[in-house]
Amino acid sequence: MLVLEGVGHVYSAGTPWAHRALHDVNLRLADGARVIVVGPNGSGKSTLAWILAGLLTPSEGTITLDGGPLSIAESHTAMAFQHARLQLLRPAVAEDVHFGLDVDDAAVDRALTDVGLDPARFRDRRIDELSGGEQRRVALAGVLVRKPRVLVLDEPLAGLDAPSREALVQVIGRLPNTLTTIVVTHDTEDAERIAERALLLGDGAVTADGPVAEVLGSVVGG
Amino acid sequence: MSTAATELHFLRHVPGNSPVHRMWAGTKLLVVAGIGIAVVAQPSWLSQAVAGAVLLAALLVCRVSLTAVPRPPLWFFYAIAFAGFLALTAGGKPEIHTPGFNIGFGGLIDWLRFTTLTVIVLGFAIVLGWTTHLADLGPALTRLFAPFRLVRFPVDELVAAVTLCVRCLPLLVDELRTLYAVRRLRHPEVPTTLRGEILNLHDLLVGALVSALRRARELADAVDGRGGVGPAPRLPVHLGLPDYVALGVTAGAIALIIIL
Numbered sequence A: 001m002l003v004l005e006g007v008g009h010v011y012s013a014g015t016p017w018a019h020r021a022l023h024d025v026n027l028r029l030a031d032g033a034r035v036i037v038v039g040p041n042g043s044g045k046s047t048l049a050w051i052l053a054g055l056l057t058p059s060e061g062t063i064t065l066d067g068g069p070l071s072i073a074e075s076h077t078a079m080a081f082q083h084a085r086l087q088l089l090r091p092a093v094a095e096d097v098h099f100g101l102d103v104d105d106a107a108v109d110r111a112l113t114d115v116g117l118d119p120a121r122f123r124d125r126r127i128d129e130l131s132g133g134e135q136r137r138v139a140l141a142g143v144l145v146r147k148p149r150v151l152v153l154d155e156p157l158a159g160l161d162a163p164s165r166e167a168l169v170q171v172i173g174r175l176p177n178t179l180t181t182i183v184v185t186h187d188t189e190d191a192e193r194i195a196e197r198a199l200l201l202g203d204g205a206v207t208a209d210g211p212v213a214e215v216l217g218s219v220v221g222g
Numbered sequence B: 001m002s003t004a005a006t007e008l009h010f011l012r013h014v015p016g017n018s019p020v021h022r023m024w025a026g027t028k029l030l031v032v033a034g035i036g037i038a039v040v041a042q043p044s045w046l047s048q049a050v051a052g053a054v055l056l057a058a059l060l061v062c063r064v065s066l067t068a069v070p071r072p073p074l075w076f077f078y079a080i081a082f083a084g085f086l087a088l089t090a091g092g093k094p095e096i097h098t099p100g101f102n103i104g105f106g107g108l109i110d111w112l113r114f115t116t117l118t119v120i121v122l123g124f125a126i127v128l129g130w131t132t133h134l135a136d137l138g139p140a141l142t143r144l145f146a147p148f149r150l151v152r153f154p155v156d157e158l159v160a161a162v163t164l165c166v167r168c169l170p171l172l173v174d175e176l177r178t179l180y181a182v183r184r185l186r187h188p189e190v191p192t193t194l195r196g197e198i199l200n201l202h203d204l205l206v207g208a209l210v211s212a213l214r215r216a217r218e219l220a221d222a223v224d225g226r227g228g229v230g231p232a233p234r235l236p237v238h239l240g241l242p243d244y245v246a247l248g249v250t251a252g253a254i255a256l257i258i259i260l
Helices: A045-052 A093-098 A105-114 A132-144 A162-173 A212-221 B025-041 B045-062 B074-089 B106-131 B134-151 B155-186 B194-225 B241-259
Strands: A002-011 A019-029 A034-038 A060-065 A077-080 A150-154 A180-184 A197-202 A205-211 B095-097 B102-104
Touching: A002 A045, A019 A045, A019 A060, A019 A205, A034 A045, A034 A212, A045 A077, A045 A150, A045 A180, A077 A132, A077 B155, A093 A105, A093 A132, A105 A132, A132 A150, A132 A162, A132 B155, A197 A212, A205 A212, B025 B045, B025 B106, B025 B134, B025 B241, B045 B106, B045 B241, B074 B106, B134 B155, B155 B194
Parallel strands: A034 A180, A034 A197, A077 A150, A150 A180
Antiparallel strands: A002 A019, A002 A060, A197 A205, B095 B102
């Protein structure tokens, strides 16, 4: 269970540029929960994503996983960023998925298969020869191979053409049902296919939390 | 996890209405360039005292809270201290003689002088950043470089390059932040060997280079898409009392630095 209690964050606290991005967020996400986080620009989505991924210490409140601290060192969390190219740290696909891990080739092949890429075709491909959608899937394979418990996807569908988008939606839909998945996005078109719960953020606070159709319906309905 | 304590805010504007804020950006660039060049050309202690006094006056007049002062990470200070230690091993006069050994402080004093010089020059750049909107730098440079048009110097291109670089700085910082986050998530073990540290740095630098090249290509495409660089804007300049005072003080300070 991932629990956020009274989480808030102020960037550049104690400086003239102090800016509150998040306040009083309370959340309980059961193992395997699928949540989509939506909201306008500046509503605190990215800050929440970084906190959920363990990359940012909230200035207020606590975040725990099964009662203990959320730890990057123990690979509790993983995050796939919108700009996948920044996330690919090695020149070839298999080399990149391997990066920083002591896993065998079979595990790499499994991770590639999980994201819908044929290992025989993609294992030795160079990163810069891949399309945007393929780069995003390789980045996701590099994340999944670590077997995290919490996965944060930042704008996973932004800027993809229709086939790449459909492929990635299917990949997200097939993610292990024990993996807590949080998708931060502006794009709500396929929301119901990738999540069962939605959070709406506004001015740094959660303004709606519930089933996807209900929360997104309230946005559309004003 | 990251903390706010190590956030850097170099060249970030602090809103305000002090005389330094109201000055024309070109005046501030002239002050920084004039005193910076003079003190670097003649880095004596007395020159630095003059430049330091001007910096202190600027800091007092701009009325920016001390909380805006950049807080570099601890390793930065360790690195500077290590450089000081290396300088001490260089020896040189003055020396202290003891029955067991001699210590020469010449190297250490030179290190201290150049470290102070760096702090002063950076201090001027920081005050410029605090009190000037980055968008004001382009038009100011256009005015300052205008005389060079007479010798067919490509002023518009130069100003466009500087403006784009300055504009891209926040984007680059943002991408470096992402790269660092990616590195932490995918390779969370802290390197314990020198080789590990070098590989870590290598990954970050390669990622930063790829990112900067990609950004540069996108910018070039965007500039081409809008029909090229075009002439830099020539906005009217309104100098006020703070500008004249600053230019007078700068002229006096440069004269003192040369004389001393």
